Amino acid sequence: METSAEHSGPARRRGRWRTGARSRERILEAARSCFAQHGYDRATVREIAGAAGVDPAMVHYFFGSKSRLFVTAMEFPVNPIDEITEALDADPEELGGRIVRRFVESWDASPGAGPLAALLRSPGDERSETMFSEYIRREIAGHLIPAIPGEDPELRAELIGSHLIGLALSRYVLGLEPLASATPETLATWMGPAIQYYLAGTTAPRGPQQG
């Protein structure tokens, strides 16, 4: 037995799906604009929802949090917070190598795409700088710093970040060889212990074999 409701169901679902996809895209556009205009800290989910013409609940439904909305809007190849959380759960002795390997594998998978790559190509843009600096300080540093022991944890977290961004610049923008062609595994082998040293917070680097 067919009813008009059953007939209209799929069409309405398709319609809803299309409306949802359009809303999601409008939210992402509004997010890019609001983050660029007001920075990461001052842009709010409420303001982004308003600019997209949707309810703030819809932003939470699609993206969960301001942090995830930012990562999606900026087309990050992976969510750095998920990476950090996962890495911190694993063997801390191998954390440095894991961070390098995942970073390189993620960038290799989507070279030169998205606003982050654009910033790397043109770091002089002050609005982008503010937006990314604030995101790095609040979210990445906020998650990483409490997890690393020893003195000057903020400085060491930034030294890790500066080494990774310098690697991205050398490998993907300047194309320096042999660094640009090295495998993620080779880079993890060499660079991992340097990152591990910054994480460990000793004033001199110690390898695993030195205990």
Place this chain on the structure above:
Amino acid sequence: METSAEHSGPARRRGRWRTGARSRERILEAARSCFAQHGYDRATVREIAGAAGVDPAMVHYFFGSKSRLFVTAMEFPVNPIDEITEALDADPEELGGRIVRRFVESWDASPGAGPLAALLRSPGDERSETMFSEYIRREIAGHLIPAIPGEDPELRAELIGSHLIGLALSRYVLGLEPLASATPETLATWMGPAIQYYLAGTTAPRGPQQG
């Protein structure tokens, strides 16, 4: 006893000095143009002299070598080759810290000036990229690599370079705190052992106390 030659001497010397200063400036302009157009490797002293309308001997008289001409034309705060040579002559155990300290002190002394800082602000310029990549590979890597022992010396030299350029980007362009306000000594203390590890060429970093 005075002669007309003695009278005309100072005036002629001043005239020569002015001519020399003008020639020197013309050589630098020609160098910037030729290096940008043909890259570091293919630009020749002969071609630069021709473009400046002077004899190649005058280029050698003013600048000594293509490498020094490049460093002067690009307004590097220091000559990296002199720094590397000096650092390699010193205690090899403290080389990492010395490299970091000199790098930071040099950049602190002339923040944001010159074509190198311009490249850092806008690395997308392909001509600049070629020019600097070739200079780094031929001159910096050419001097540093033969001096460092162990496997993959080219890769490790580039990891040192990528960490330093990432530091410059984070400190001088993005202004990340507390990294941007840290003293050269603090940065040398933390970052020196990481550079030292890359120089030593062991697969795990060892501090001096483990050596």
